[in-house]
């Protein structure tokens with residue numbers, strides 16, 4: 498166990514805590530990396546792999562369907578490309594606040 502500082506209030510708490518005990522600010526799974534997320538979003542984004550990576554399974558399933566059989570209807574296939582690109586850009590914009598992207602809530 499490692500003690501970390503809350504990004505919101507500065508209180509020290511365990512890195513195992515899901516949220517800061519003082520202010521409730523949610524911590525994130527430090528085993529996940531924003532860089533891995535961005536790589537997955539860029540290369541495998543239309544299959545929703547980056548969504549599965551951060552535990553957003555439902556969104557991942559929707560993206561996987563849109564990115565595969567969705568191409569039969571063209572529009573869902575194009576839409577999932579835009580969605581994956583937006584996820585990538587939002588990820589880049591939050592590269593210094595990865596908890597906003599990596600939190601599954």
Ligand SMILES: [Zn+2]
Pocket residue numbers: 503504505506507508517518519520521522
């Ligand atoms: Zn706090």
